[in-house]
Amino acid sequence: MRGTGALILAIACFVTANEFGVTELMYFGILLVAVIVASVASLYLSRRSDVVTRSLTPDVATVGRESLVSVTVGVRTALPTPPGVWQDVLPKGLRGKAEGVFPALGSGLRRSDRVVELSYVVTGAKRGVHPIGPLSVQSTDPFGLARRRTTFGQRTLVTVAPALVDLPPLTDFAGESGGTLHTTTNQLGQGADNLVARPYAPGDSMRRIHWRATAHRDELMVRQEEQESTPEASVVLDRxxxxxxxxxxxxxxxxxxxxxxVSACVSAVARLVHDGYAVEVLDSDGAVLAERIDGGDMTEVEVLLSHFATLTARRDDSLGRLPRLFAGIMTGPVVVITGRLDASDADVLTPIVHHSTLPMLFSVSPVGNALDRAADAGWRVGAIDPEGDLAAVWAGAVGRGVSHVLG
Structure with missing residues (x-):
């Protein structure tokens, strides 16, 4: 470093001047020391930062997708400062190049503080809540003799949601599974006036209000046929x-x-909600993992992604009790996602097939012929590989009954 070399040279000048009586070397050594002191002073007196804030676009990062991080640094300085190099510390849950050139600032005597805007792009790498920061700025004096690294301790927690995969729609199976695509097709040409209206009851959705019938009867009326044809689906994540x-x-x-x-779970929910299903998300013990999401409400899907950012497995096992949740009812698609699955598990889950118009079973670690056994019982099955193509597994399960897509 130049500063270290200048200091060594100054000391050498003092020693030589003392040994050989060369007064000029003494003056030169004093000059070098003065320059070094001035360089260090210019770094420690010129810049001070009080506030560092960060924001993400979008607000929640997603595994495998890019997000823009905007950093705002509030800087107070009385003296002009040279440019420097900034670096933001990224956690293991995010990947990216968080560094760049910190701009030079003029004198702040007229304005007490400045705002410096920085930005960089990150990609979600690991689900969870991770801290970004601290931010550090390395500056060098105008002579290049001294260097200072300033660290600003503020950190920002960033939520990294599970990967969301765009799955193929269930268009070809709308009639079988009760999807709104089929319902809408059947109602084309009927018109709203042909729907049967009934009085409003607490709990009815305001979107089902039949306004013409309401005006005629002078009381709130809802579309009876629309309510009865509302398709429902269930997604079960065995934890x-x-x-x-x-x-x-x-x-x-x-x-x-x-x-x-987890990625398969949120992706299945997003697909079903997009296709118009009202979806409930459950654990295998019946615990509600997310409140019912109405068909088409993609905003609630975003909320689900944030909620699932911190989801972990639980210690007890209750896959065998899952069929009880569907006993005595008939519903639309039922998507069950589990890890290890053996033949006995497949047999236990068989009763669910008779209560769903489209039963789908996915396993990350199927044992032996467990999936074939489940397929024989009526499940549309798929083997999920962490490195494989989830969309292909989904399409294969729906279209062919059995799908093994490996990475």
Whole structure:
């Protein structure tokens, strides 16, 4: 470094001047020391930062997708400052190049503070909530003799949601599974006036109000036919500890198999909601993992993604009790996503087939002929590989009954 060399040279000048009586070397050494002191002083007196804030676009990062990080640095300085190099510390849950040139600033005597805007792009790498920061700025004095690294301790927590895969629609199966695509087609040409209206009851959606009938009867009326044809679907994510690696219990992102299952779960929900289904998201023990999402409400799907950012496996196992949740009812698509699955598990799940218009079973770690056994019982099945193509597995399960797509 130049500063170290200048200091060594100054000391050498003092020693030589003392030994040989060369007064000029003494003056030169004093000049070098003065320049070094001035260089260090210019760095420590010229820049000070009080506030560092960050924002993401979109607000929630997603595994495998890019997000823009905007950094605002509030700077106070009385003296002009040279440019520097900034770097933001990224956690393991994010990938990117968080560094760049910090701009030079003029004198702040007229304005007490300045705002410096920085930005960089990150890609979600690991599900969870991760801290970005601290931000550091390395500056060099105008002579290049001294260097200072300033660290600003503010950190920002960033939510990284599970990967969302765009799955093929169930268009070809709308009639079988009760989808709104089929319902809408059947109602074309009928018109709203042909729908049967009934009085409004607490709990009815305001979107089902029949305004013409309401005006005629002078009381709120709802479309009876529309309510009865509302399609429903269920997505079940089995979080039982026996199905997953131990890491799935500890923190998000530890077990690749569980991460693939969580991604499959949110992707299936997004597909079904987009296709118009009212979707409930459950654990295999019946616990509600997300409130019912109405068909077409993609905003609630975004909320689901944020909620699933911290989801982990649980210690008990209850896959065998899952059929009880569907006993005595008939529903639309039922998507079950689990980890380890053997033949006995497939047999236990068989009763669900008779209560769903489109039963779909996906396993990350199928054992032996478990999936073939489930397919024989009526499930549309798929083997999920953490490195494979989830969209192909989904399409294969729906179209052919059995799909094994590996990476």
């Amino acid at each position: 039982g500890a026996l199905r997953w690696a131990t890491e799935a219990l500890q923190a998000p992102g530890g077990d690749p198999g569980f991460e693939a299952a």
